[in-house]
Amino acid sequence: MTDHDERIAEPLTGALRRHAGEAPAAEGLAERVLARTSIRRTRRGFAAVAAVVLAVVVLSLGAVLLAQDRGGDPVSEPVLPQGWRWESYRGVAVGVPSTWGYGVPGPAWCAALPDGERNTTRPGAVGRPAAVPAVGCPSEYPPLAEREQWLTFADSGDVGIREFDRGWVEETRELDGVFVTLFSADVDLRSTVLGTLRPGNEEIALGCGPMHPAAEGRTYRPEAGAPLAPEDVRSVSVCRYARSDAVPDGPPLLAARFASGDEALRLASAVLTAPEGAGPDDPANCAPEYDYGPELILLHLRAEDRSQEVVVRYAGCEGNGTDDGTIRRALTGDLMRALEPPPTNPGQLQVVVAQLLR
Amino acid sequence: MDGHGTAADLEAWIDVHGGALLRFAYLLTADRDRAADAVQDALVAAYPRWERIVAAGDPGAYLRRSVVNAHTSRWRRSLRREQPVADVAGLAGRHVDDPADRIATEDALWLLCRALPGRQRAAVVLRYYEGRSDPEIAATLDYSVSTVRSQIHRALATLRTRLADDEEEVSSP
Structure with a gap:
């Protein structure tokens, strides 16, 4: 700390101490918090009844499957055509x-597209x-x-x-x-x-919350659960998040996708059978503030009776790999290919990770 | 731990530490409603994971980090609507030995603090209000120690420069 810093420290501490007295009082805080958590529990408790109502409520396929899986309250969700x-x-x-x-x-x-990409008008x-190509087209x-x-x-x-x-x-x-x-x-x-x-919200976003602690920093690990076998997994929510301190505007959820059937099995197999370990990393290639990259994918694997989060980090120079809270695994080509379908396809890959796709 | 045990444990923690968390949130947001919302949101979000958060050893750091992250996003989103810097001209050269001048300088610094980027402000509050060490701030904000030092240094430089700029404006013809 410089002399200049020391001179300003005392009045700064005084200012903060004085204005801290203007903070809201803590009376009733615990009651308000616990009341909100009980509302959450009650909403989840509607699961059995809601599943019956779902049969006649027209929702998007993903929302229906999720509500059945997660016990959400589908009646509160808006109806799409x-x-x-x-x-x-x-x-x-x-x-x-x-x-x-x-x-x-x-x-x-x-701009020219690679062969086979978007030859027909959708x-x-x-x-x-x-990122888009820097091409000057004749009209907007x-x-x-x-x-x-x-x-x-x-x-x-x-x-x-x-x-x-x-x-x-x-x-x-x-x-x-x-x-x-x-x-x-x-x-x-x-x-x-x-x-x-x-x-x-989480129901509309196919099981992906707009905010998630995984996006808040590099230390997040999912809650550990009993091992899941790939064939037990019935559906997967794929949630792509910006890391909130790397890309700071608004809630970090960038895109969500819902996979079931063969696609869910492919994703689950890729993520649950990858070799234990970590990487690939390239620690010499990034400034420290970007070492874990600007984005990540969170997978919610759902079996009949439980679910498991898996964090997939691929965009940084360090910390790449998957983590289910119990086992850390290395990225593989199979997993990166299983993550390719849009809109949750990785928006940024380090070279060492992109090489897995070759 | 069952749901009742978790609720009782969380309630006990809030009884002891809730006030400090609210004061931290208020110094970060400079807004009583936002502070209350941020703290409630952080605690509600922590509830399902409370046992694990406690086992990790420092629930206070976890919750402060939640408050900072929520506030940083909100602050950045509403940046264009905020005009937190009041006129502090003429305060830099005052003698802080005079109680009136000291209070005026503190008020000016408080207003200037509100204009700091969210994470710099968080680091300043943790250091100069809560008296945390660099490693403690690093653990709370999920930064490296060197980044903490750099954030605080930048924040203090900004505060000093702003005070000095306004002093110059006053003394210019």
Whole structure:
């Protein structure tokens, strides 16, 4: 500490001590906290009744499966049109038709794509912030014949409606710091999609909470449970989070996906049979503040009678691997391939991890 | 431990440490409602894992980290709407031996603290209010010790510069 620091320390301590007296009193705090926890327990207690109600309530497939799995209260969730799904990003959720794909090229729409990628025009697509090629295209959007409806999430933007050619309109709305933009020529669809915009929660986000302690730092370990066999796993929620101190805006949930059947088995097999250990790491390649990377994936493996969290770290120079609270395992090519389906595909890989995909 | 045991254990912890956690949250947020919300949210979120958090050895550090993380996100999100820096011109050169000047300087520093980035402010509160050591702050904020030192150094430099800038503004023609 310098002399300058010492001179300011005393008045600073005095200021903090004096203003600490303005803090709320602790009376009743324990009661309020325990009351809220009992509300949570009561909501979970509705599971058996809710599962029956679910049969006639039209929800997106993921929400239905999750409510059955997790004992959520489905009646409180909004209803989407049949054949729609929820998309979540940083604490907000919006419904889109299930036929829509993933990946929006945006202003770089004219950039060449690898062979076999997106040769046909899709009914629509959902995009999240990602690196795009620095290509100067002749217009902001593709020509009519190649045009798709796009919904994009962003951390900044301009709220409003902007008109383009032939009735195509771009509308942006903002909720809790997230800017959601829909580009479409269908007025009714635009109204319906943006009308579903709402704060996200664990049920809508396919079992992924908008916040999770795994995103808060490098020390988080899941609660240890009895070993799960891959064939016991009936479903998996795949939750991709930004590390909150590396990418700081808003709740850290970037994307969620729900896997069941063969896909759940593939994911569970990949994560539960990887060799014990850690890595691959490349500790000399990162500044200390980025050593664990800017994002991670949390898997919720669900069996008939229990569930297990597994943290997957892949984006840093250190700490890569999986952790179920009991066993740490190294990343494998099988696991990284099982994690590739969008929208939860890793947004950043270290070279040593990307090499597993070769 | 069953649910009743966990509830009793958490309640006992809150009875002893709840006030300190609220004061920490208030110094971090400078807002009574936000402080109360942040502390309640942190405790509610900790409840299902309480036994494990206690077994890890330092529930206070865990909860402070939860409060800091929640506040840091909220603070960054609402940054454009906050205008926390009041006019502190003319206070840098005062003699802190004078009680009135000392209080004025402390008030100015409090206002300037509110403009510090969330994690710098957390480190400052842990050091200068709670008297924590560098390793304790590092463990609470999930930083390295060198990062803690750097955050505190930057925070103090910002406070000093801001006071000095305002003093210059006052003495300029």
